[in-house]
Amino acid sequence: MASIGQLFWSFFKIGTFTIGGGYAMIPLMEKELVDRHRWLTEEEFMEILALSQTMPGIFAANMATHVGWRLRGILGAVVSVIGNILMPILIILALAMGLRYVQGNPVVEAIFKGVRPVVVALIAAPVFRMAKTAHITRYNFWIPVLAALLIWLLGVSPIWVILVTGIGGFLYGKFVEGKEATS
């Protein structure tokens, strides 16, 4: 059985030693939770993974919440999430404080001048990667296009786009597809 301390330490390691976002944590999570401690079976791990991707929020924090809760209840959930994000917060905090002192430094400015266009490319690339797996057809391609144009050109909040799409999807699933299924 997992102790509160063990849970904290496991998620602390997972949060501290993976660079490059939440999804980069998956291999280490699997190693810690399934292989090393045997808190979860491989199948349970995959199920929680799918759930955490489905739910809103930050994937890694969702993972930590559910695993912590499953093993040690609410306290386990709190401790796991805190363990998971503590080190990332402290590191960024240190950088945020440090960056203020080097602002305007010609070396730092030169480095970031090179990096900025690459960041834009790194955000643009998943658009095309995701488009491949999202089953875009000629009947639904207007949804991503319209969403992008509304936000980009008209300054509509992405939150509205998510809200309207969610409600629209629900109504379509309930009344159009639901009817087709019963008739």
Added chain:
Amino acid sequence: MIFWKLFYTFCKIGIFNFGGGYAMLALIQNEVVEKNGWMTSAEFTDIVATSQITPGPIGINVATYAGYTAVINAGYDPAFAVFGAFLSSFSVILLPFIAMLLVGRYLMSHKDNPIVKTVLTYLKLAVIGLIAASALLLVSPETFGTFSANPLQFCLSIALFAAAFFASLKWKTSPILLILLAGVVGFVVYYLI
């Protein structure tokens, strides 16, 4: 009041985020750069780059940085800014945390529900648009420079963008490597030469 605004804004960003870190960047950019002006586009890009080469989820990294910067820019002491950083990160996970506890188990046993599936299919399509808008909004003089002010920087920016885009899609080159390489190029071209 800046602290209430940070709390409210990052709660919203957390609960409306479907579809991973890049989708969250679109939400954060809209709220933090466009709406509240807590940081500039260039600062936002810099912190995204930094968060790619440091540990942790991008959402937490950017929330922490935005919380710190917003409080400093509002004229408070750094001690309050540290509080702002923790507050923003706490807010971004608060509502999803509650949602996971309340409906996580229910959703797990209903994951094959056709309505849930339809909603997720459409959300996924919208999220593609969200991320595309985020990238388009970042194509600006702040990130690429301008041809009239500095033709060399502008052309190099386009070349770096194209190379990173191609490498990322075609070879799945790690973002960490791409950012480090671009940093070296920037250092050599803009500082040494």
